[in-house]
Amino acid sequence: MLIFRFQCPECGFGDREVGHLTDEGEIHCIVCLEEQGRRIRLRCWEEPEQARLRLAAEAA
Ligand SMILES: [Zn+2]
Numbered sequence: 381m382l383i384f385r386f387q388c389p390e391c392g393f394g395d396r397e398v399g400h401l402t403d404e405g406e407i408h409c410i411v412c413l414e415e416q417g418r419r420i421r422l423r424c425w426e427e428p429e430q431a432r433l434r435l436a437a438e439a440a
Contacts, residue, residue, distance in 0.1 A: 386424040388412060394422075
């Protein structure tokens with residue numbers, strides 16, 4: 381299972397608000413887009429636990 385976290389560097393909108401990525405192909409902040417007309421690229425990363433497990437699997 382792959383868990384993505386994301387947050388907008390401009391307004392702070394992120395996965396805590398929606399719980400998941402709404403559109404995997406267009407990773408921009410919908411708040412900044414709708415309210416300001418700006419296309420702010422969301423900062424995305426995997427859950428630390430998932431990344432650590434993957435690193436352990438690759439090292440084995
Ligand atoms: Zn934003």
